[in-house]
Amino acid sequence: MRQDKVFIIFSWVTALFLLGLMTFVFGYTVYHGTQSMGYALFFDDVSFWPAVTGAGRVWEGIWPAICGTLSLVFTAMVIAFPLGLATGIYLALFAKRAYRRVALSLIDLLAGVPSVIVGLFGFALLLFLRESFFPQASTSLGLAAGCLAILVLPYLIKLTCSAIDGVPTSLKVCGEALGMTPWQQVWHLLVPAAKEGILEGVILSFGRCAEDTAVILFTGVVANAGLPYGFLGKFEALPFYIFYHTTESQGSSDIALAFGAALVLIMITFVAAIAARRLTVRRHHAR
Amino acid sequence: MQDKESYAAIVKDLSLFFKEHCIYEGINLQIPKRGLTVVVGPSGSGKTCLLRALNRLNECYSDCTVSGEVKLFLESRWYDIYNEKVCLPHLRRQVQMVFQSPNVLPTTIEKNITLPLKMAGGVLKDSVEEALSAVGLFDEVKDRLKKPAHTLSGGQQGRLCLARALALKPQILLVDEPTANLDPEKTEEIEQLLMRLKKKMTVVAVTHDRSQADRMADKMFKM
Numbered sequence A: 001m002r003q004d005k006v007f008i009i010f011s012w013v014t015a016l017f018l019l020g021l022m023t024f025v026f027g028y029t030v031y032h033g034t035q036s037m038g039y040a041l042f043f044d045d046v047s048f049w050p051a052v053t054g055a056g057r058v059w060e061g062i063w064p065a066i067c068g069t070l071s072l073v074f075t076a077m078v079i080a081f082p083l084g085l086a087t088g089i090y091l092a093l094f095a096k097r098a099y100r101r102v103a104l105s106l107i108d109l110l111a112g113v114p115s116v117i118v119g120l121f122g123f124a125l126l127l128f129l130r131e132s133f134f135p136q137a138s139t140s141l142g143l144a145a146g147c148l149a150i151l152v153l154p155y156l157i158k159l160t161c162s163a164i165d166g167v168p169t170s171l172k173v174c175g176e177a178l179g180m181t182p183w184q185q186v187w188h189l190l191v192p193a194a195k196e197g198i199l200e201g202v203i204l205s206f207g208r209c210a211e212d213t214a215v216i217l218f219t220g221v222v223a224n225a226g227l228p229y230g231f232l233g234k235f236e237a238l239p240f241y242i243f244y245h246t247t248e249s250q251g252s253s254d255i256a257l258a259f260g261a262a263l264v265l266i267m268i269t270f271v272a273a274i275a276a277r278r279l280t281v282r283r284h285h286a287r
Numbered sequence B: 001m002q003d004k005e006s007y008a009a010i011v012k013d014l015s016l017f018f019k020e021h022c023i024y025e026g027i028n029l030q031i032p033k034r035g036l037t038v039v040v041g042p043s044g045s046g047k048t049c050l051l052r053a054l055n056r057l058n059e060c061y062s063d064c065t066v067s068g069e070v071k072l073f074l075e076s077r078w079y080d081i082y083n084e085k086v087c088l089p090h091l092r093r094q095v096q097m098v099f100q101s102p103n104v105l106p107t108t109i110e111k112n113i114t115l116p117l118k119m120a121g122g123v124l125k126d127s128v129e130e131a132l133s134a135v136g137l138f139d140e141v142k143d144r145l146k147k148p149a150h151t152l153s154g155g156q157q158g159r160l161c162l163a164r165a166l167a168l169k170p171q172i173l174l175v176d177e178p179t180a181n182l183d184p185e186k187t188e189e190i191e192q193l194l195m196r197l198k199k200k201m202t203v204v205a206v207t208h209d210r211s212q213a214d215r216m217a218d219k220m221f222k223m
Helices: A002-036 A039-043 A048-053 A063-094 A097-111 A115-131 A141-165 A169-177 A182-193 A195-211 A214-219 A238-247 A252-286 B047-053 B088-094 B109-119 B127-134 B138-144 B154-167 B184-197 B210-216
Strands: B007-018 B021-032 B036-040 B064-074 B077-080 B095-098 B172-176 B202-207 B219-222
Touching (some): A002 A252, A039 A048, A039 A063, A039 A252, A063 A141, A063 A182, A063 A195, A063 A252, A097 A141, A115 A141, A141 A195, A141 A214, A169 B088, A182 B109, A195 A252, A238 A252, B021 B202, B021 B219, B036 B047, B047 B202, B088 B095, B095 B154, B109 B154, B127 B138, B138 B154, B154 B184, B184 B210, B202 B210
Parallel strands (some): B036 B202, B036 B219, B095 B172, B172 B202
Antiparallel strands (some): B007 B021, B007 B064, B064 B077
């Protein structure tokens, strides 16, 4: 009985500590971020439409970095999501036991690789391309997105695999018994039944892509690229903006801008997570 | 000895193992066409596994080994389903199984009927009403066809699963404890339905209720 009480108190204390810590970090960011929040943070002194469309160059505002981050995350997810989903499904349903064990160990290993190493890999790949069959290759949005896709692939694979593993055997057997082909079972039964877990992987990957700085430092981000203009162009990104304005700080106004950008970054990932959940719930009801 | 043509299935020397564990060994059984064959036996004797052997569903479970012969008469020819190459989805559409625990699809009542039918390339028109009416469920659920199937009671879910199987118009219907979750009134309804169905298709049912088996069986097989 006494042990139970100690355990319950310990659980409460750790949970409250974590909640308190999160509230503190979030509150601190909100407090400092709101101080610089305003039109100028986003668009500097450029009028709205020229700034949004790129007709007027925004030098100090975070609008180009927001567009850069969104383009980067979108491109990385377009590369990583189908690969992660397909690999997760394959490992959960079709792979032989020994192969699955080896593959999952390697994926764990990949998940543990620091992002700076993935960035370095991207840079080395670029050097190789330049010296071999693509001399014009340069750091770019495409390269950065490809490297970020490698970085988040393990999350997508592992979460898809465990979500499909978690689908009750009775549902899997039901699909077989109804004479569905493997593809029909995957598409119409298993993926919808596992969508919560898969979505978790997508949200986690989205956040990881949006916040990572080390990979993009090596592969294409620059301080003043303006709006991203293509797959092979350079780009700005919010985490780099934060990093740049903090490390090259000229005073408290720079730090305030960094906090403002941090708040926007948090809001973007937050809104994306909510939108993804809403979308899945709506799809579920529509089915 | 009856003529081979009067059978829908012939099982010869069938054995089933899960890893080293023998579920049954040396089963021989002839299942007459358009009749109701009832498999009876104590719990754990392998009745359900015998049903699953008739459409190769045991293979969905890992470490399963089957030996012997199961020949099914489908689409005017005999198929040796374990020893010749067969398309499993096609086989299982022809030999539908209804499980003891209702396993509705996690979607609406209506889609539980239409989704597998669509996958099989069947005709959707009127299929929902037809299938649900056949099991006496249509009047109970006609106003909530778009509601999730798991909101139905256990007995209703069981009948929905039977309706879903019937919608696929199988040639052989395998039913595992078809009245396990039903009250006496619904039990009688389902028994009558199976008696009607056996005129159109071959039905193989498993039950632990000996009196039910006596009432319904054209042929009884004890395990």
